[in-house]
Amino acid sequence: MVRTRVIPLAEQLLDTLGEQGYRSTSPRKAVTQAIAAKQGHFTAEQLRQQLPGVGRATIYRSLKLLVDSGALCRVLLEDGNLHYQLSHQGHHHHLLCVECGSSQDLLGCDIEDLLRQVSAAHRFQLSGHWLEVYGRCYDCLPKAATG
Amino acid sequence: MVRTRVIPLAEQLLDTLGEQGYRSTSPRKAVTQAIAAKQGHFTAEQLRQQLPGVGRATIYRSLKLLVDSGALCRVLLEDGNLHYQLSHQGHHHHLLCVECGSSQDLLGCDIEDLLRQVSAAHRFQLSGHWLEVYGRCYDCLPKAATG
DNA sequence: ACCATAATGATACCTAGTCTCGTTTAATAT
DNA sequence: ATATTAAACGAGACTAGGTATCATTATGGT
Numbered sequence: 021m022v023r024t025r026v027i028p029l030a031e032q033l034l035d036t037l038g039e040q041g042y043r044s045t046s047p048r049k050a051v052t053q054a055i056a057a058k059q060g061h062f063t064a065e066q067l068r069q070q071l072p073g074v075g076r077a078t079i080y081r082s083l084k085l086l087v088d089s090g091a092l093c094r095v096l097l098e099d100g101n102l103h104y105q106l107s108h109q110g111h112h113h114h115l116l117c118v119e120c121g122s123s124q125d126l127l128g129c130d131i132e133d134l135l136r137q138v139s140a141a142h143r144f145q146l147s148g149h150w151l152e153v154y155g156r157c158y159d160c161l162p163k164a165a166t167g
Numbered sequence: 168m169v170r171t172r173v174i175p176l177a178e179q180l181l182d183t184l185g186e187q188g189y190r191s192t193s194p195r196k197a198v199t200q201a202i203a204a205k206q207g208h209f210t211a212e213q214l215r216q217q218l219p220g221v222g223r224a225t226i227y228r229s230l231k232l233l234v235d236s237g238a239l240c241r242v243l244l245e246d247g248n249l250h251y252q253l254s255h256q257g258h259h260h261h262l263l264c265v266e267c268g269s270s271q272d273l274l275g276c277d278i279e280d281l282l283r284q285v286s287a288a289h290r291f292q293l294s295g296h297w298l299e300v301y302g303r304c305y306d307c308l309p310k311a312a313t314g
Numbered sequence: 315a316c317c318a319t320a321a322t323g324a325t326a327c328c329t330a331g332t333c334t335c336g337t338t339t340a341a342t343a344t
Numbered sequence: 345a346t347a348t349t350a351a352a353c354g355a356g357a358c359t360a361g362g363t364a365t366c367a368t369t370a371t372g373g374t
Contacts, residue, residue: 043371045321065361075323080362096243098295102361115291129285131278135300138276143305144262148245151298153282158290190340192352212330222354227331249330 029056029106036091047074051082060121061095061103095123098154113151119160126153176203176253183238194221198229207268208242208250242270245301260298266307273300 033052034044042048054070055062068079083104086092093107095114105114105123113126131151139146156163180199181191189195201217202209215226230251233239240254242261252261252270260273278298286293 043320045371047322063361076361077324077363078322081321096297098297100249102247115286115289117291118294124289124291126285126289130281131285134277134281138273138278139262139300139302142262142271142273144264144271144300145303145308146300147265147302149298149300150243150245151296153286153291153293153296155286155294156292161292190351192340194353210330223330224332224355225353228352 033086033091036089037085040085040089042085047078048082050074051079052086055086055092055104055106058105060123061097061105061116063101063103096150096152098152113153115153115155115157117157117160118154119156119163122157122159124157180233180238183236184232187232187236189232194225195229197221198226199233202233202239202251202253205252207270208244208252208263209268210248210250243297243299245299260300262300262302262304264304264307265301266303269304269306271304 030049030053033055034049037048038044050071051067051074054067064079064083067083068074068076071079083092087094087104090107092104095103095105095116097103097116098118108125113129113131115124115126117123135149136146177196177200180202181196184195184199185191197218198214198221201214211226211230214230215221215223218226230239234241234251237254239251242250242252242263244250244263245265255272260276260278262271262273264270282296283293
């Protein structure tokens, strides 16, 4: 069994940018570190409050680069707010916990198949879709019941 | 066969508001008429441009009332913009044509079932979801092919 | 160490929407 | 028909979230 070196997440994110020819600047380090320290999803605004030394434009620029590079993905919460979270795989959906903000990835599920069938039945040429699923994760069920 | 009187759509919308105790004012008439004349989805901004005589706040207020009353529903487009459209049924999803802006309702499909199964498998208590499907309707396929 | 240029932050701006408040108007009572 | 009064209105201030501009700074290659 080969033990691969565990690259800290922040470094990984920075490397992703590096691979695409983007420089490794100190604001970007701050942003990637802040992101790496997060659990679950977060907003640009949260990041901004956490990094008062980094300009607003820089934060939005960094988020955009990371989304474009596939390292982050955007998720839309029930309240209509846009959040970001680490993206571990290609296209997939999320079970978003409304209680603790965690999310589980929904991999290899049959939703795409179903959508393909349904679209075909409506003579509709499918080009994309957006799905978010809201609820409570197992850890948060007790809270919801007693709280 | 009973032939029911066809109530013009604008009147229907106004009646919906009336049933809930809201007054039938001339700005509201203008808004419901503009909506009734639309095909497919539209933004608050489009409505605003079409009705320069109606105040911004009034347009947003009317939209909110109509959404709350169930006559309209909100749809989120691929570009992240919020649109509105007539809502013919309860909770359902839409096949949104990115070409002409029309939409087909997806009724009685199995997506909810699938989501319930998947959630259960992840020990996740489902409370809601948001799904939009993008593509081209049958009428727009030729355009996409030749254009 | 130098240099070209990518990246930055301050700030102005923009879009989409909400809030406030003095005025108008619809629906009801007279 | 008129008076009454609360609902609804519009103007405009304000907010949140995000983008554009541009002079300055810092990075990475030489």
